[in-house]
Amino acid sequence: MSSRIEGTQASLEDIYQYEVGQSNANQAGSDAREVHNYVEALEYGISRLGTLPVSLRLIRELHQRLMEGVRGDMWTPGEFRRTQNWIGPAGSTLETAPYVPPPVDEMVEALNQLEQYIHESSNIPPIARVGLIHYQFEAIHPFLDGNGRVGRLLIMLLLCQWELLPQPILYLSHYFEKYRSEYYTRLLEVSQKGKWDEWLGFFMTGIRDQSHEMTIRIQSLQILREKYYGKIISRGKNSALHRLVDFLFEHPLVTTRQVEKGLQLADYKTAQRYILKLQDAGIISETTGNSRNRIYRADEILKTMEEPI
16 A cells, blocks of 8 residues: 555555566566565564664665665665655646755755654654654655655554554555545645644544554454364364465465475475365465466455455
8 A cells, every 4th residue: 555655556466476476577567566675675674673773774774675676776775865856746846846855965964853853752652753753754755766655664663663563563554545635735734834733633543543444354364264273173183284374364375385385394295285175175266277386365365454444
């Protein structure tokens, strides 16, 4: 959803197709690579928090991974801009754009102040601070491309760093994409009119709504997992089958090679045997009709992830 705000059209299934190596070099494949980079940047950021808190250095590292090998990679990945940029519809100029971020010298000072604010103690509730920081980062707009996605990654990283979330399971991008016009309007009105209350109200409503939605979605996935466990009990006590069920919740589209490697099984035939057991149980289905390079899909998992709540 965060990438879709920027015009990327890849679906969730496109991403899983990309991960199993079935996506080609067309537009869907290119968009899937962008989203895949976003996932990798998020996972990198979460792991990096163990050694490096949210900082300008970490922000540059995230941007490097986000822009690697995609259509924005000519815009100095991992480096703050050295020229003036502006935000507006196609054809906008520096004179006509609705919003012009600070020039480079002021940008550097603003970034240093933002980093200091992130690290210092405050009496402001941390969720409100996250909203303030997200606005400020977008207003500074320190990269030539990818500012929106990096700014939305920062929300997740700060919520985890400040221990408001145990892991990255709250995605405000769905809310921002749903109310995209208001999202941009609220940000711009802070810059133009100082409407902080309105922006924070919008931001916290998103926190509330997405928390509620994610709770329901997680509960639905847990119920589905227990249902699958019940189906495989009749096929004997086999820890590998339970691990395969869990693996499907990370990879709803899988190949036999993925299963063999992911579960560290003895060989390809063993992986294929377990896959066939889940297919017989109605948990997965084969999607290609091929005799080789088959892809198996867990339809109920994908539906539970994607269906509106």
